[in-house]
Amino acid sequence: MTLLYLEDLEPGQRFPGTTRIRIEESRVTAFAAEFDPQPFHLDERSARASIFRGLAASGWHTAAVTMRLLVDSEFKPAGGIVGAGVDELRWPRPVRPGDELRVESEVLEVRPSKSRPEQGLVKVCTTTFNQDDEVVQTSVSNLVVLRRTKPA
Template sequence: MTVLYLDDLAPGQCFGGAARIRIEPERVASFATEFDPQPFHLDAQAATQTLFGGLAASGWHTAAATMRLLVDSDFKPAGGIVGAGFEELRWPLPVRPGDELRVESEVLEVRASRSRPQQGLVRLRTSTYNQHNELVQVSVGSLVVQRRPASAPGVN
């Protein structure tokens, strides 16, 4: 595992990984029961009468699965994946029970902090796809990433 410091990152770099998460039907219901108890997440019959046309995982369930996939991806920023905020979060298609998700991320911008010289911000677009390579979530957010300490070796 190669830890990436702010100094190692540049716009256009892309990261993926082999990790996949299958959205199990019972997890759709348990997540929704606790955090988003709406009929289109809980009741398959009722969901057919909604704009989803069937049972769909909560967008927040998708976001949580995306976070796990991001942590398991090839993107390993120094200091961990520490969010500073989002400017975009969209769910263009619903995630269905049984879908298998994966992520791809692209560095959009890298900026050193003026007030905290030991760190900076990375603007990252993370796209989540289902098993059909359909985009089910896209987010653009800023992450706090540590700069390379003077004693740390460079990336090979």
């Protein structure tokens, strides 16, 4: 595992995911029951009558799975994946039981911190795909990344 310091990152770099996670129906309904208890996340019959036309994972479930996949990916910023905020989060299509998700991240921007010379901010677009390479989530996040050395 090679840690990536701020100086190692530049716009356009891509980091593929190294694992996939299969979305099980029992996990969809368990997550929804605890965190997003809407009928289209809990019950197939209710879900068929909804805009989803079938059981769909909560977007927040997709976001949580994406985080796990991101941690397991080749993107290893020094200091960990420490979020400073999310500029954009989109779910263009539902995640269904049986889907297998994977991620890919792209560095959009790198900038040293003016107030904290030991770190900087990296803007990253993370895209989550299903097994058919359809996009199920995109996010643009700002991450705190350590610098290898403090500037003089």
